[in-house]
Amino acid sequence: MSEIKQTRVTDAYNRLKEEILTNRMPSGFQAPEPEIAELLGMSRTPVREALIKLEAEGLVQLIPRRGARVLPVSTEDMAEIYEILTALEPEAAAALARRRPGKDELAGMEAATQEMETALEAGDLEAWADADDRFHRLLLELHGNKRMLGMVSLLFDQAHRARMVTLRLREIPKNSTRVHRDILEKIAEGDDVGVAELFREHRKDAARELLDILEKFRLPRL
Amino acid sequence: MSEIKQTRVTDAYNRLKEEILTNRMPSGFQAPEPEIAELLGMSRTPVREALIKLEAEGLVQLIPRRGARVLPVSTEDMAEIYEILTALEPEAAAALARRRPGKDELAGMEAATQEMETALEAGDLEAWADADDRFHRLLLELHGNKRMLGMVSLLFDQAHRARMVTLRLREIPKNSTRVHRDILEKIAEGDDVGVAELFREHRKDAARELLDILEKFRLPRL
DNA sequence: ATCAGGCATAATGCATACATTGGAAACTTA
DNA sequence: TAAGTTTCCAATGTATGCATTATGCCTGAT
Numbered sequence: 001m002s003e004i005k006q007t008r009v010t011d012a013y014n015r016l017k018e019e020i021l022t023n024r025m026p027s028g029f030q031a032p033e034p035e036i037a038e039l040l041g042m043s044r045t046p047v048r049e050a051l052i053k054l055e056a057e058g059l060v061q062l063i064p065r066r067g068a069r070v071l072p073v074s075t076e077d078m079a080e081i082y083e084i085l086t087a088l089e090p091e092a093a094a095a096l097a098r099r100r101p102g103k104d105e106l107a108g109m110e111a112a113t114q115e116m117e118t119a120l121e122a123g124d125l126e127a128w129a130d131a132d133d134r135f136h137r138l139l140l141e142l143h144g145n146k147r148m149l150g151m152v153s154l155l156f157d158q159a160h161r162a163r164m165v166t167l168r169l170r171e172i173p174k175n176s177t178r179v180h181r182d183i184l185e186k187i188a189e190g191d192d193v194g195v196a197e198l199f200r201e202h203r204k205d206a207a208r209e210l211l212d213i214l215e216k217f218r219l220p221r222l
Numbered sequence: 223m224s225e226i227k228q229t230r231v232t233d234a235y236n237r238l239k240e241e242i243l244t245n246r247m248p249s250g251f252q253a254p255e256p257e258i259a260e261l262l263g264m265s266r267t268p269v270r271e272a273l274i275k276l277e278a279e280g281l282v283q284l285i286p287r288r289g290a291r292v293l294p295v296s297t298e299d300m301a302e303i304y305e306i307l308t309a310l311e312p313e314a315a316a317a318l319a320r321r322r323p324g325k326d327e328l329a330g331m332e333a334a335t336q337e338m339e340t341a342l343e344a345g346d347l348e349a350w351a352d353a354d355d356r357f358h359r360l361l362l363e364l365h366g367n368k369r370m371l372g373m374v375s376l377l378f379d380q381a382h383r384a385r386m387v388t389l390r391l392r393e394i395p396k397n398s399t400r401v402h403r404d405i406l407e408k409i410a411e412g413d414d415v416g417v418a419e420l421f422r423e424h425r426k427d428a429a430r431e432l433l434d435i436l437e438k439f440r441l442p443r444l
Numbered sequence: 445a446t447c448a449g450g451c452a453t454a455a456t457g458c459a460t461a462c463a464t465t466g467g468a469a470a471c472t473t474a
Numbered sequence: 475t476a477a478g479t480t481t482c483c484a485a486t487g488t489a490t491g492c493a494t495t496a497t498g499c500c501t502g503a504t
Contacts (some may be wrong), residue, residue, distance in 0.1 A: 005286070007457065032485055043459045044486090052271055056278035058369070064227070065466050065485060080369045087313040088306065095305070147280070147302045151373055229487065254455055265489045266456090287455060287496050 008042050012050035015040060020059055020070055021160050027222055032067035058158050072221040075164050075214050081155045082207035088152060089136065090199035092143040093183060094192040101142060106188060108138045113184050116177045125167050128177070135180055139187075162222045167212045176206065230264050237262060239248035240282050242292050243382050249444055254289035280380050294443040295384050303377045304429035310374060311358065312421035314365040315405060316414040323364060328410060330360045335406050338399045347389050350399070357402055361409075384444045385435050388435045398428065 016036075018040045019025035031039075036049045051068050054060040061069045103110075112135040119127035133156065140149040186195040214220070238258075241247035253261075259269045276282040283291045325332075334357040341349035351355050355378065364373040401424045408417040436442070 005457095009457080045458055045460090048486095049271065049274055050456095052274050053278060056275060064487095067485075077369075080367045083313070083317070083367055084310065084370055084373070084504070087309045091305070091309040145302045145305055147299075147377070148306055151306070157370070227487095231487080256455070267488050270456095271487095286457095289455080399496090 008015060008046035009049045012040050012042065012047050013053055016050060016054060017059065017157075020054075021157065023161055023164070025070055027070050027072040027161065030063075030067055030069040036068060055155055073158060074221045075211060075219075078159060078162055078210060078214065079207070081159050082203060082210070085112045085152065085155060086200060086207065088089075088122040088148055089139070089203060090196040092140055092145065093187060094196040095145075095218075096139065096143045097187045097190050097192040097195050100190045103186065103188070105142060106184065109135055109142070109184055109187075112138060113177075113180050116180055120172065120174065120177050129163065129167055130174065132180070162210070162214070162219075163221065165222055166210055169213050169217055170209060176202070230268035231271045234262050234264065234269050235244060235275055238272060238276060239281065242276075243291065245378065245383055247286050247292055249292050249383065251437075252285075252289055252291040258290060263427070276399055279376055295380060296427040296443045297433060300381060300384055300432060300436065301429070303381050304425060304432070307374065308422060308425040308429065311361070311425060312418040314362055314367065314370060315409060315421045316418040317367075318361065318365045319409045319414040319417050320432070322412045323409065325410070327364060328406065329408075331357055331364070331406055334360060335399075335402050337403055342394065342399050342409075350395065351385065351389055354395075354398075354402070384436070384441075387441065387444055388432055391435050391439055392431060398424070 016025070033044050033047060033051070036051075037044045040047060051060060051062060054068075055062050059071060061071050063069055112131045115131035116128055116135065119125075119131055136156070137153065138151070140152050143149075179198065183195055183199055183202070186198060214222075233305055238247070255266050255273070258273070259266045262269060273282060273284060276290075277284050281293060283293050285291055306357070337353035338350055338357065341347075345399055349358065358378070359371070359375065362374055365371075385419045405417055405421055408420060435444075
């Protein structure tokens with residue numbers, strides 16, 4: 001039914017993206033097309049097309065005579081990314097709040113929040129990060145602006161590696177978790193101005209904390 | 223020196239994009255790869271790669287057995303686009319204002335504003351729109367967030383056709399022009415809160431006006 | 445005339461071939 | 475040894491070939 005055609009391009013795309021996000025293919029890694037093609041067990045053609053997409057998403061750079069390079073993410077990159085998130089997400093949250101979504105609609109976000117809390121208690125940072133990610137994506141999905149969701153997803157992906165690295169270098173995200181609960185509540189209450197402000201502060205804090213860590217641990221690029 | 227390699231992919235990309243933006247290849251236009259390839263006088267390979275990029279930019283849709291289609295822009299699309307712009311641009315303007323750019327730095331924007339004013343007097347709407355576009359891009363460039371610039375550019379391109387169509391359906395953008403001057407001044411003054419607010423209103427007004435026109439003239443998709 | 449089924453056509457997805465050319469290494473030369 | 479040449483190789487950019495398969499058409503049955 002919903003059997004989407006699994007093509008080699010999508011396969012190459014998915015696998016490469018996965019490799020990059022999990023840092024198995026680390027920042028700065030570079031390889032010519034033929035090598036990647038062999039790695040994936042297919043010809044250059046589909047690999048090439050997948051790489052073009054990854055380049056458009058800002059994960060990879062195609063350098064004419066020396067292959068594809070996994071783009072490092074610098075401190076400035078992170079600053080750029082967070083600046084955009086800081087502008088977009090509060091807006092989405094406010095709009096969502098204005099729409100007064102029902103409890104059922106918010107169930108997903110509620111679950112994500114819950115999971116953040118339990119993961120935090122269990123000390124499972126991976127799970128916490130996962131739930132955090134889900135929370136933010138769900139918010140955008142509920143809001144319904146597809147372009148915004150797409151853009152934010154792109155930014156999340158670009159920032160993914162850096163966030164994973166800093167996850168263990170920062171203090172326990174206890175406050176951040178609480179803020180998520182507050183955000184969710186304000187959305188449920190329809191307090192659009194409130195969420196926007198809260199969310200904005202949340203993002204600003206997150207940005208500052210992350211940048212501080214990158215500086216403190218001398219990690220100018222990941 | 224700056225002889226960038228002109229490849230067929232970039233050529234195809236540029237030409238197709240041009241065709242689309244100028245509406246010579248209108249919304250909804252659809253053609254299979256071989257046809258486009260012949261149109262451009264090259265083989266399918268580079269055309270394919272160019273189309274993938276255009277798809278990533280949201281200008282085109284690749285439909286498996288029936289070729290590439292120039293994506294129509296619906297009213298909802300425009301609403302999405304303007305919502306994002308409303309969130310991003312005021313932020314950029316505020317940040318720029320905070321940085322207190324010198325007169326020399328603002329020269330480009332000043333020129334663009336000037337041109338908007340003279341174009342308006344001359345009744346040259348095309349020139350006005352051009353200058354308007356330049357104003358907004360320059361602002362983002364000055365701000366320096368490359369990702370934001372890229373994203374906004376993408377949105378501009380997506381909205382381009384609709385804006386061109388409505389250009390003659392709306393009243394003379396006299397007020398809009400004045401607002402640009404005000405924005406520029408506030409940036410020069412370093413009034414970050416002021417620009418943000420002003421810009422935000424500007425964008426909201428623009429969005430409302432545009433959506434009203436689309437509705438009034440029954441143009442649900444362009 | 446409508447509908448099911450089978451067939452032909454053509455577009456795609458992918459592999460492969462190949463000419464071009466950037467860049468590194470080897471080789472001079474000073 | 476440093477700088478300038480030359481050579482060689484391999485990666486890219488592009489064209490082409492080909493198997494697969496979706497789509498529309500044609501046929502025939504109801």
